[in-house]
Amino acid sequence: MKKILLITTIFIGSLFTAVAQDEQAGNDNNRQEKIKALYVAYITQQLNLTEAEAQKFWPLHAQFESDIKTVKPDLPELEKQQVVLNIKKKYQENFNHILGANRCERFFKMDGEFKRKLLDRIRKQREQQRPKIRRGV
Amino acid sequence: MEINSDILNELKDISPVLGAMEKINVFTVPEGYFERFSQDILMPVKEENRVLQTVPSVAVNNVPQGYFDSLADAILNKIKAQDIATAELKEVSPVVAGIPKQNIFTVPAGYFEQLSDEVVNNINRTVSAEEELTGLSPMLQSVKQVNVFTVPANYFETLPAQISLAVAPQPAKVISMRRRTTLTLVKYAVAAIFTGAMALGVYNYVSPAKIAEDPTVAIGKQIAKDNRFDEELLKVTDDDIIKYLQVNGENIDAQSVAANVVNENELPSQEDYFTDDKALDKYLDNIDLNDLKN
Numbered sequence: 365m366k367k368i369l370l371i372t373t374i375f376i377g378s379l380f381t382a383v384a385q386d387e388q389a390g391n392d393n394n395r396q397e398k399i400k401a402l403y404v405a406y407i408t409q410q411l412n413l414t415e416a417e418a419q420k421f422w423p424l425h426a427q428f429e430s431d432i433k434t435v436k437p438d439l440p441e442l443e444k445q446q447v448v449l450n451i452k453k454k455y456q457e458n459f460n461h462i463l464g465a466n467r468c469e470r471f472f473k474m475d476g477e478f479k480r481k482l483l484d485r486i487r488k489q490r491e492q493q494r495p496k497i498r499r500g501v
Numbered sequence: 502m503e504i505n506s507d508i509l510n511e512l513k514d515i516s517p518v519l520g521a522m523e524k525i526n527v528f529t530v531p532e533g534y535f536e537r538f539s540q541d542i543l544m545p546v547k548e549e550n551r552v553l554q555t556v557p558s559v560a561v562n563n564v565p566q567g568y569f570d571s572l573a574d575a576i577l578n579k580i581k582a583q584d585i586a587t588a589e590l591k592e593v594s595p596v597v598a599g600i601p602k603q604n605i606f607t608v609p610a611g612y613f614e615q616l617s618d619e620v621v622n623n624i625n626r627t628v629s630a631e632e633e634l635t636g637l638s639p640m641l642q643s644v645k646q647v648n649v650f651t652v653p654a655n656y657f658e659t660l661p662a663q664i665s666l667a668v669a670p671q672p673a674k675v676i677s678m679r680r681r682t683t684l685t686l687v688k689y690a691v692a693a694i695f696t697g698a699m700a701l702g703v704y705n706y707v708s709p710a711k712i713a714e715d716p717t718v719a720i721g722k723q724i725a726k727d728n729r730f731d732e733e734l735l736k737v738t739d740d741d742i743i744k745y746l747q748v749n750g751e752n753i754d755a756q757s758v759a760a761n762v763v764n765e766n767e768l769p770s771q772e773d774y775f776t777d778d779k780a781l782d783k784y785l786d787n788i789d790l791n792d793l794k795n
Contacts, residue, residue, distance in 0.1 A: 365684060372691055379698060397717045399737055399745045404721020405730050422718045429749075479749075482742045485734050 403478050410474045411467050420462045428455045 404422070407413070413421060428451070435447050452472065459468045513520030591598040635642050724733055 365687065368687065368691055372694060375698065376694065379701075395737070395741045396745055396748070397720075398733075399741060400717045401720040401724060402730065402733055402737070404718050405724035405733070408722055408725035409728075409730060418718070418722060422715060426715065479746060481734070482746060485737075486739050486742055489739065 399482070406478050406481070407471065407474055410477075411463065411471060417462055421459075424455070424458055424462065431455075 431451050432448060724730055
């Protein structure tokens with residue numbers, strides 16, 4: 365009787381801790397997810413994705429992204445680029461099916477463009493913050 | 502010519518004797534040698550032929566008369582005359598040669614005449630089993646042929662009954678238990694909690710929302726729909742962007758640019774160059790100072 369109660373308490377307790385830990389990690393994750401959402405918004409706008417296309421495109425894109433994340437970061441630079449390129453080429457055909465050749469081409473362009481845009485955003489902000497002449501004569 | 506003298510000089514270095522030699526042909530031929538050459542070669546051959554032709558006739562003529570008729574006899578006689586085997590044995594082993602040629606094995610008189618009778622007699626002589634056993638082991642002989650194992654009276658008649666009695670089930674020990682009225686409630690409660698927990702887990706992993714659409718994608722679509730991209734982009738912090746690029750920038754370019762952007766803050770701006778032509782020098786000095794501080 366007491367044993368059962370003890371086991372139940374521990375079980376429920378562990379459930380709550382797990383949930384709590386999830387939330388703690390989630391805070392940082394949330395902000396990363398925000399940028400991902402921006403990425404989704406950017407690509408959707410640039411490619412003029414319809415609802416039906418998006419339904420097929422984003423799950424495939426998630427797979428594509430996770431495939432790229434499997435590339436080991438400590439590979440020699442050119443080899444790493446080669447592996448990434450191979451993955452992109454592998455997915456090119458699938459993206460083609462959904463988007464058509466032209467927009468598929470544009471997707472790969474815009475994929476890099478988004479990152480450029482993020483960098484631009486940092487640059488601009490810093491330029492605004494920076495005083496015109498920082499080091500005196 | 503120069504090359505020749507070079508070679509000569511080298512030769513002198515290696516071997517002064519050879520180097521000092523004059524460059525002349527040291528081999529000479531007697532006068533008219535090649536005119537007589539063919540004759541000289543053919544002459545010995547002709548000579549040899551002449552000699553060979555004379556040999557057979559001389560050899561056959563030299564054999565004594567009747568030599569071949571008596572040859573076989575002569576050879577056999579020679580072999581018989583010499584006791585080759587004895588001579589050889591003496592040479593190889595004098596000890597063996599010294600043994601006289603004598604038969605040293607003897608048999609009693611009339612041995613082979615009686616042998617067959619004796620064998621048959623031996624076979625016919627019968628020996629009883631008891632006699633043989635006595636000879637082999639007197640101890641076993643003393644043991645009488647009696648069955649030493651006995652069974653109690655009526656043993657086999659009562660055996661089935663005895664077995665069934667032994668196999669028959671014993672009355673089980675009864676342990677009394679109290680009724681568990683309060684426990685049933687707890688039992689159901691625990692069962693409900695476990696079921697709920699499992700259902701929660703299953704819901705988390707296979708929730709319909711996840712199957713339908715990634716929430717991130719949903720948010721992104723909404724932003725696109727409302728055309729709020731630039732607005733939302735301004736809300737993101739620099740650190741988050743840099744972190745995002747470090748995680749997702751699969752081409753190292755983006756990563757290095759991100760790293761550069763962080764440092765760019767330190768770089769002189771375009772205006773700095775206009776106002777002060779030593780702006781870059783000052784910047785470089787500054788870097789050195791910073792490095793030293795670090």
